[in-house]
Amino acid sequence: MHKLFILCCLSFIITSTQAQKSAEDQLGTWYMYNGSHKLSEKFSLKTMAHFRYYELVSEFQQEIYRLGLNYAFNPKTNVTLGTSYATGDLAYDTSSANLYEFRFYEDLNLKSLWGKITAKHRIRFEQRFIHKNINIDQFQNWIRYDLNVSYPLSKTWSVYVFNEIFLNLNRNKRFVQNWTGTGFIHTLNKNIKLRMGYFQIKTPNVVLKRLQLGVILNTDFSKKTI
Template sequence: MRKLLLFICLCFIINKAKAQSTAEDKLGTWFMYNGSHKLSDKFGLKTMAHFRYYELTENFQQEIYRLGLNYTFNPKVNVTLGLSYATADRTYESPSNYLYEYRYYQDLNLKSFWGEFTAKHRFRLEQRFIHQDFNVDAFQNWLRYDLNVSYPLSKTWSVYALNELFLNLDRGKRFAQNWTGVGFMHKLNNTIKLKAGYFQIKTPNEVLKRLQLGIIVNTDFSKKTI
């Protein structure tokens, strides 16, 4: 019995040591807030704050904040103009160059229905102003396409699948990233939803695995109160 326990412990230690070798072997986590705040029949605000880690709660990777002004043409078409700020650590468990970005972005959002499935398409243009080590500046144009399909399981539960493609328009090899994932959404009330999922980030050099844990807040300030 002692030999068996020793063998199990040894296997656990070896596997743990291997799991710490690279970022690809780790299961990271994104803690997410997303908000949509209706100001009138046509205008609204989009807000976002994400805190991203290479591991469950350790080894900081990125934090990003986003604010946008949204205009709705009809229930199926809307656009957003906004600004993002992000800081990042590009390397896992080793010193990294200081990096931060300002991004302007423009979204075209389309919604369609495939039977009981709801499909949301987002086309995004980004202008990224990248600053590294306070003395290196770069400007890049990115194009992103996100497809998110959801299916209701009940009045309060739904399941979703996503795929988002990233293209860097200023590079010869324009493919930059692809995100693919699935998850569940739970509606607490008309204002708050909770989100939990798993997805993979594929780049030309690696595949990263991530959990998504988020809260979605939708408010309506356009309603008149008496």
């Protein structure tokens, strides 16, 4: 009887632990590719592909692809016009209808230099065409502001911190998310960098923890070959 009681208690604890499992308990991971491909003195092509998971390599959350055309007014000011496509799973560790989004976006990018510190500001306007739960279609206007500050530790290593806030202009309560994080960038050569970081996603209801593992590819097709 004593062994049976212990077994029942252990079963209850295991069941309760599993029942309490949530997205907030997990350390999710984002696998990222970001690219900038210079086409001329003023124009460049921006490319991106992200694969995002609630856990390390499982429990799919979202994948997103982005393509944009960038125009540089000067070394400190540029704009990007682009489009993106995303799919997402609305729930963790349970079945749910996927979310599909087609977006247009417009970026204003500003850069400031404070000695060795580089501060980058990005203001993004998004027009999101959202399809979810099979028969629900929505159109939403979002605005995002991102501040990214970096500091070189050596010729090949730098550290960065960032904060990005998301507002949904179609809601009365417009705050949607806030991303805050830090990490390191390692320069392999003039074309390839590696990004490793950690950040938190804060929403009105939850706080999610994420790792960032990424590749940054920069190419230059503007140079004339002889």
